[in-house]
Structure formats: C-alpha cells, structure tokens
Amino acid sequence: xxxxxxxGVAHAYGAAPSADDDYALKPLDLVWDHGRAYALLGPSxxxxxxxxxxxxxxxxxxxxxxxxxxxxxxxxxxxQRNIAQVFQFPVVYDTMTVFDNLAFPLRNRRVERGEIKRxxxxxxxxxxxxxxxxxxxxGLGAEMKQTISLGRGLVRKDVAAILLDEPLTVIDPHVxxxxxxKLKQIQGELAVTLVYVTHDQVEALTLADQxxxxxxxxxxxxxxxxxxxxxxxxxxxxxxxxxxxxNFLPCSIEGGAAVVEGRRVPLDAGACARAxxxxxxxxxxxxxxxxxxxxxxxxxGDEGAIEVEITAVEDLGRHLIATARLGERTLRIKxxxxxxxxxxxxxxxxxxxPPAWTTLYVDGKAVPREEA
Amino acid sequence: MEKPTNQRAxxxxxPVLCVVALSAVIPLMTVVNYSxxxxxxxxxxxxxxxxxxxKVLRDPELHGALLRQLVFSxxxxxxxxxxxxxxxxxxxxxxxxxxxxLVLLALPLLIPWNVVGTIWQVFARSDIGLGGVLVNAAGVPxxxxxxxxxxxxxxxxxDVWHWTPLxxxxxxxxxxxxxxxxxxxxxxxxxxxxAVFRYIELPKLRGVLTIAVLLRFMDSFMIYTEPFVLTGxxxxxxxxxxxxxxTRLAVGQFDLGPAAAFSLxxxxxxxxxxxxxxxxMNAADAGRSSR
Numbered sequence: 010x011x012x013x014x015x016x017g018v019a020h021a022y023g024a025a026p027s028a029d030d031d032y033a034l035k036p037l038d039l040v041w042d043h044g045r046a047y048a049l050l051g052p053s054x055x056x057x058x059x060x061x062x063x064x065x066x067x068x069x070x071x072x073x074x075x076x077x078x079x080x081x082x083x084x085x086x087x088x089q090r091n092i093a094q095v096f097q098f099p100v101v102y103d104t105m106t107v108f109d110n111l112a113f114p115l116r117n118r119r120v121e122r123g124e125i126k127r128x129x130x131x132x133x134x135x136x137x138x139x140x141x142x143x144x145x146x147x148g149l150g151a152e153m154k155q156t157i158s159l160g161r162g163l164v165r166k167d168v169a170a171i172l173l174d175e176p177l178t179v180i181d182p183h184v185x186x187x188x189x190x191k192l193k194q195i196q197g198e199l200a201v202t203l204v205y206v207t208h209d210q211v212e213a214l215t216l217a218d219q220x221x222x223x224x225x226x227x228x229x230x231x232x233x234x235x236x237x238x239x240x241x242x243x244x245x246x247x248x249x250x251x252x253x254x255x256n257f258l259p260c261s262i263e264g265g266a267a268v269v270e271g272r273r274v275p276l277d278a279g280a281c282a283r284a285x286x287x288x289x290x291x292x293x294x295x296x297x298x299x300x301x302x303x304x305x306x307x308x309x310g311d312e313g314a315i316e317v318e319i320t321a322v323e324d325l326g327r328h329l330i331a332t333a334r335l336g337e338r339t340l341r342i343k344x345x346x347x348x349x350x351x352x353x354x355x356x357x358x359x360x361x362x363p364p365a366w367t368t369l370y371v372d373g374k375a376v377p378r379e380e381a
Numbered sequence: 382m383e384k385p386t387n388q389r390a391x392x393x394x395x396p397v398l399c400v401v402a403l404s405a406v407i408p409l410m411t412v413v414n415y416s417x418x419x420x421x422x423x424x425x426x427x428x429x430x431x432x433x434x435x436k437v438l439r440d441p442e443l444h445g446a447l448l449r450q451l452v453f454s455x456x457x458x459x460x461x462x463x464x465x466x467x468x469x470x471x472x473x474x475x476x477x478x479x480x481x482x483l484v485l486l487a488l489p490l491l492i493p494w495n496v497v498g499t500i501w502q503v504f505a506r507s508d509i510g511l512g513g514v515l516v517n518a519a520g521v522p523x524x525x526x527x528x529x530x531x532x533x534x535x536x537x538x539x540d541v542w543h544w545t546p547l548x549x550x551x552x553x554x555x556x557x558x559x560x561x562x563x564x565x566x567x568x569x570x571x572x573x574x575x576a577v578f579r580y581i582e583l584p585k586l587r588g589v590l591t592i593a594v595l596l597r598f599m600d601s602f603m604i605y606t607e608p609f610v611l612t613g614x615x616x617x618x619x620x621x622x623x624x625x626x627x628t629r630l631a632v633g634q635f636d637l638g639p640a641a642a643f644s645l646x647x648x649x650x651x652x653x654x655x656x657x658x659x660x661x662m663n664a665a666d667a668g669r670s671s672r
Contacts, residue, residue: 067565088571100566102580113580117571161570 011077011091011169011202013041013064018073020059034059035226036073041219044200046193048217050207052249056226057206061172064204065094077169088117091169093162095176099154103147107138110146111160118165132164135195152184159192163199170202177212189216210250222246238300239366244373247298253330256304256340257370260297262288267297267369270336274362275313276369277378284369284376292371301330301343303366307359314359321354333358415641433642443643445618446626447650450602453533453622457540457601462593464541465548466586469556470578472549483553486546494543498610501539505611525612529619532612536620539607544600548593555589556582591662595655602651623647 019036029035034056041047049057062068063075066087074083082090102110111129120128133139136156141149146157155176162171173192177185193216196203207213213220214234221231222245230242241247247255260267262285265278274297288295307314317333317340329344331352342360344352352358369376416434419427437443468486473479489497507513507524516523525535559581567577605624608614614621627647631640 062565065569067568087565087568092569094565094569096562096566098560098562100562102584104580104584113572113576114570117573117576158566161566 012043012079013039013170013202013204014076014079015039015064016074016076018060018063018070018075020056020063020068020070020072032071033226034063034070037228039221039228039231041202041204043202045218046196046203046205046216048205048207048213048220049223050210050213050220050249051223051229052208055223057223058174059226060223061094061174061204061206064170065092065172066090067094091165091167092172093165093168093170094172095155095158095162095174097175097178099151099158099179101146101149101154101157103145105146106142107133107144107146107149107157108142110157111138111142111164114161114165128164128166132160135163135198136160136191152180152188155180155188156191159195163195163201168201170204171196172204172206174206175208176205177207192216210252214250222249224249240368240375241298242375244296244298244370247300247370251300251302253301253341253343255298255300257296257298258335258338258340260295260369262295267295269297269315270338272315272335273313274315274367276362276364276367280369280376280378284371287371287376294371296370297362297367298370298375299340299362299367301341303363304340304342305361305363306344306348307361311359311361314361316357316359319352319354319356319358322352324349331358333360412641412644415637416645418638420637429638433638434646437639437643437646442618443623443626446621446623449619449621450623453537453540453604454598454601456537457544458594458597460537460541461545461548461597462590465545465593466552466590468545468549469552470582472553474557483550486549489543489546490550492543494606495610497539497543498607501535501542501607502611505535505538527616529616532616532620536608536611539611540601540604543607544597548597551589551593552586555586559585587662591659594658594662598658599651599655602654 017036020034021032051057063070112125115125222229224245230246237250258269260269262281265281267274267276284295317335319331319333321332323330331342419429472482504510504512525531563581608620612620614625630636
C-alpha cells in the first residue's frame with residue numbers, strides 16, 4: 010500500500026550546486042497513488058533514473074522530501090523502505106539457486122523459515138518459475154534472470170512499490186512483449202504501485218496508467234497516454250511521443266485566427282487571444298501544433314482548407330506518411346492506407362487543421378483552451 | 382552439421398609450432414637427454430636409463446627440500462590470498478587516494494628480486510637492521526641467521542611483503558569490474574556487508590583468484606633468489622628450498638644427470654599441482670551452473 014509523494018525534490022551530483030544546470034533533477038512535486046502503474050519516459054540523461062534512485066533510497070536528494078504513505082522517508086536507507094527495484098542489467102546471485110535468490114531478501118530480514126518457503130513458492134507460481142526453483146541462477150537466460158530480479162521484489166509481503174529501471178533493455182525482442190504482459194498482469198493482480206523507467210514510448214504507453222514525460226531534469230507532463238497524445242502540454246511531449254512526432258508551424262495571430270505562411274487557420278478566439286498575450290509578454294514565437302494523425306484531408310468546399318504540396322509519400326503498410334510543404338515549412342500527414350494511389354508526390358492536397366486538435370504553443374508550453 | 386576436413390589448415394599452425402619447438406620443446410629435450418645419461422666428460426657418456434630418477438627420488442635431502450617447499454608455498458598462499466583480497470576490499474574506489482594506493486601497492490613488485498633479498502637481509506639483521514632491532518627491543522629474541530624458526534618467519538614475511546600486492550591488484554581489478562547494480566540490488570534486498578562479500582564479491586572474484594592462486598603457487602614453488610640472498614638456505618638446511626637444492630646439485634656439484642632428472646620431476650610436480658588447482662577451482666564453478 011503506498012502513496013508516493015515528492016515535495017520539492019531536486020538532486021545535483023556535484024558537491025556545491027549553484028546554477029540551474031548543476032541539477033540533474035530540478036525541483037519537482039509529484040503525487041503517485043497506490044496500486045497504479047506509472048511510466049517515467051524521456052531521453053537518456055533526462056533524470057529519470059536519478060528520480061527512481063531517490064525513491065528507492067539509493068540516492069539522497071540534495072533538496073526536498075519524499076513521503077511514502079505520509080511518512081517522511083527521505084533520510085532512510087533502501088533496506089528500511091518497502092521498495093523493490095529491478096535494474097537494467099539482470100542481477101542474480103550466481104552461486105545461489107533460484108529458490109535461494111528469491112528467499113534472499115526475506116532471509117536478510119530474518120523472516121521465519123516456513124513463511125519464507127510459503128512466500129517463495131507463491132511468487133514462483135505467479136512468475137511461472139516453480140520448475141526452476143532448484144536450478145542454479147547463473148546458467149539461466151537474461152529474461153529468466155530478470156524475472157528472478159522482479160521476484161525478489163515481489164517476495165516481500167510489505168513491498169509498497171516496485172521500481173523498474175529499463176528492465177527490458179537486454180531482453181530479446183520476441184520475449185519482451187511476453188514479459189511486459191506478465192508484468193502488467195501481475196501489477197493488476199497484486200495492485201502494487203509500479204514505476205517504470207523507459208525511453209521507449211511504446212513500452213510506456215502500453216504499460217502505464219499514467220505517463221510522466223521528463224526532459225532535462227524536469228517533468229514536462231504527467232497524464233494518461235491519451236492525454237499525452239491528444240493534448241501535449243509541451244512541444245517536447247508532442248515531438249517525443251508519436252511517430253512521427255507532432256507538426257509545429259510558426260504562426261502569427263490576426264483577428265482571432267492563426268496565420269501560417271499567409272494562410273488563415275480558424276481557431277478558438279479565446280486561445281488565440283491568450284497566445285497573443287503570452288507572446289507579447291515575452292514568450293516569443295507562437296507555434297501551431299497538430300498531430301500528423303489528426304490533420305484532416307479537406308472535403309470540397311471546406312471552410313479553412315489549406316493547399317499544400319506533397320513532396321514524398323512513405324508507405325508503411327497499414328498507413329502512409331506524407332511529407333508536405335506549406336510555403337517554407339514542412340509538415341507530416343498520416344493517411345489511412347485507402348489513400349494509397351490518391352496521394353502522390355508532386356500533387357497538391359487540401360488539408361484542414363481541426364480546431365479541436367490544434368493547439369497553440371508559446372515558449373514551448375501549450376496555451377490553455379479554456380480560461381484559467 | 383558435419384565439419385569439412387581441410388588438412389591444409391595445419392600449415393597455418395606451422396609457424397607457431399616452430400616457435401614453440403625452439404623456445405620450449407628443444408631445450409626441454411636436452412634436459413631429458415641429460416637425465417638418462419651419465420656424462421663423464423665432453424666425449425664420454427653412458428646411457429643409464431632411469432637410474433638418475435631412482436637416485437633422485439630416494440634422496441632424503443630432496444625429500445626434506447620438497448617438504449619445506451610445500452609448507453612454504455602453502456603458508457604463502459594461505460597468507461597472501463586472504464590478505465590481498467582484504468587489502469583490495471579496503472582500498473578507496475576512486476580519486477586521488479585510489480591512485481596513490483595503487484602506486485604504493487605496486488612498489489614492491491617493481492624491485493628486482495635480489496634487491497628484495499638484500500633489503501630484507503639488512504632490515505631483519507638483529508644488530509643493525511631496523512626490523513630486527515625493533516623486534517629484539519620488544520623483548521622477543523630474534524636472529525634469523527641463528528634460529529631456523531626466525532629464518533622461516535623472515536623468508537615468509539619477505540614473500541608476503543613482496544607478493545601480496547600482486548594478489549591485491551588482481552582482486553582490486555576484479556572488484557572494480559562488478560557492476561554497481563549488484564551492490565544497489567543487495568542494498569535493496571537488505572544484505573549485510575558479509576552477505577555482499579559472500580554472495581556477490583567472492584563469486585565475481587573467482588576468475589581473478591584462480592589466476593592469483595596459480596601465479597602465486599608457481600612462483601612460490603620456484604622461489605630461489607630472495608632466500609638465496611637472505612639466508613643462503615640456512616641456518617643449516619632450514620630454508621633450503623627445491624630450487625636452491627637443484628642449483629647446488631647442478632652448478633655446485635656439477636651432477637648434470639641427477640640435476641636434469643630432478644628438473645624434470647620438479648617441472649612435472651608444478652604442472653600437476655597447477656592442473657589440480659585449476660580443475661578444482663573450475664569444477665566448483667561448473668558444478669554451479671550445470672546443476
């Protein structure tokens with residue numbers, strides 16, 4: 010049972026951090042609820058492993074407090090927190106059997122022998138390791154070793170949260186999805202809090218209820234996969250999630266509409282006004298963002314249709330990715346496979362930016378749709 | 382899948398065979414040649430078969446030297462391996478202090494062997510040597526030139542001083558190659574520092590420790606220079622090890638036949654022990670993964 014709360018947690022690896030850049034993790038506040046799956050998603054060096062190690066206690070944050078179920082555990086070493094962690098490279102104790110590996114955390118905590126046997130057998134059944142219990146751990150394959158690492162976390166009855174640091178990196182692709190499914194299933198059955206670090210958006214989006222997108226030591230957005238896809242709060246989220254990433258086109262605001270390369274794109278007047286105000290307040294350039302999937306082809310006589318020139322079409326089997334030129338800007342459009350043959354390089358195509366799926370960004374941040 | 386036979390591949394091995402023949406096989410065969418002949422003069426020799434082997438194997442002086450050698454190597458291994466591992470565990474992991482430790486540790490390894498002998502010969506002297514005088518001043522009567530036990534302690538102390546750094550350096554390198562995730566996982570599993578050593582560090586050090594044991598065994602079993610300089614094999618025969626006895630036989634008395642037979646037996650004994658150590662330490666590992 011765990012609710013994880015971070016209050017102003019920040020971390021710098023250097024001794025005396027002064028500038029903002031010295032911090033691998035900038036001050037952040039987060040609350041994670043019990044029994045849900047969270048993914049920390051971001052490129053290498055964005056601070057996600059640092060954050061994970063702070064939660065497990067391997068690192069002590071330079072500032073801020075970490076609360077588990079309302080108790081401040083910032084100063085406690087890992088063994089005094091009810092946290093399990095699985096690492097990128099499988100850690101098993103080579104000289105022990107699978108059984109002893111699973112029993113290790115319990116033996117270290119002086120759990121009574123009968124209880125150890127019961128717990129280990131329970132976890133082994135859950136992870137489908139029962140047949141391997143008597144084997145030496147050193148001869149097993151990477152996915153089995155990683156399963157054992159996970160088992161060492163699950164075997165502790167009091168475990169509040171399981172943290173996984175890119176656990177599938179060294180696993181063969183064809184067993185990756187199996188393990189991922191097993192993980193998801195176990196998380197559902199045991200209702201344990203899961204925090205999963207990854208740089209793979211597919212992994213994050215399929216596994217997690219909530220995805221926390223990080224960049225440069227900051228949390229850029231936390232939300233459901235759908236929210237991240239439909240309403241990226243930051244240009245980084247738009248570009249990092251989705252394949253290909255979101256289109257961003259510089260625009261100006263004129264009379265309650267965005268103007269891109271001289272073409273009017275009718276949008277919500279309130280949002281346009283707020284964007285203009287933010288830009289004038291020193292935010293700089295206004296960007297219009299729209300997902301390649303959500304760019305619509307214009308029907309004849311559509312209001313606000315814009316003509317673009319198709320420069321290339323990639324056929325990905327189930328869909329097409331068209332690269333189009335709008336004035337000096339390039340954008341990508343994802344089309345259904347039915348469009349094959351209808352859209353060709355060199356053609357002109359009428360498109361519409363649907364106001365519901367088009368967001369304005371100032372200084373990287375989304376301009377809110379509704380009045381704050 | 383059936384392997385194709387290609388006899389021409391042997392030609393590729395030929396250069397190596399030639400080098401090995403010149404460097405090892407031919408010199409060894411001359412020794413074999415000596416060991417079965419009685420050489421009376423440059424042109425006078427007599428084939429004696431296994432006579433020298435019989436003689437050498439029945440030599441009580443050689444038995445004594447062999448026993449001393451075994452005790453010495455056993456003691457050296459029993460002290461140097463645990464001590465080396467302990468030193469490696471206690472060394473700082475990074476930074477300037479780690480470099481300083483490494484350099485200090487490597488110093489004894491850089492000193493020529495006969496100089497090591499000389500250093501200790503002076504250091505341990507009970508009249509003018511710092512070590513010897515201090516021990517005597519502490520109330521322990523000590524004189525390595527007169528008492529066999531003192532001579533033994535001195536030779537062992539010298540070997541430990543000289544060679545423990547090698548074990549420590551090997552173990553240190555082995556420890557540094559353990560990924561940090563193992564230590565982190567152990568902390569999360571609540572392992573004590575003894576458990577970390579027993580279940581992570583020691584198993585991961587198996588490879589380097591096998592090498593350390595083999596190197597130290599072979600070297601200590603062949604020790605010659607340092608005791609030669611330090612005690613000259615004395616007092617009496619107390620610190621006469623196999624190499625010294627062999628040298629006395631071959632160069633001192635010029636008994637080439639027995640000395641050659643002795644050399645071959647010596648070589649085979651080292652080979653045998655190394656083989657036993659190696660298989661024993663590997664078997665412990667293989668037993669683990671095959672079960």
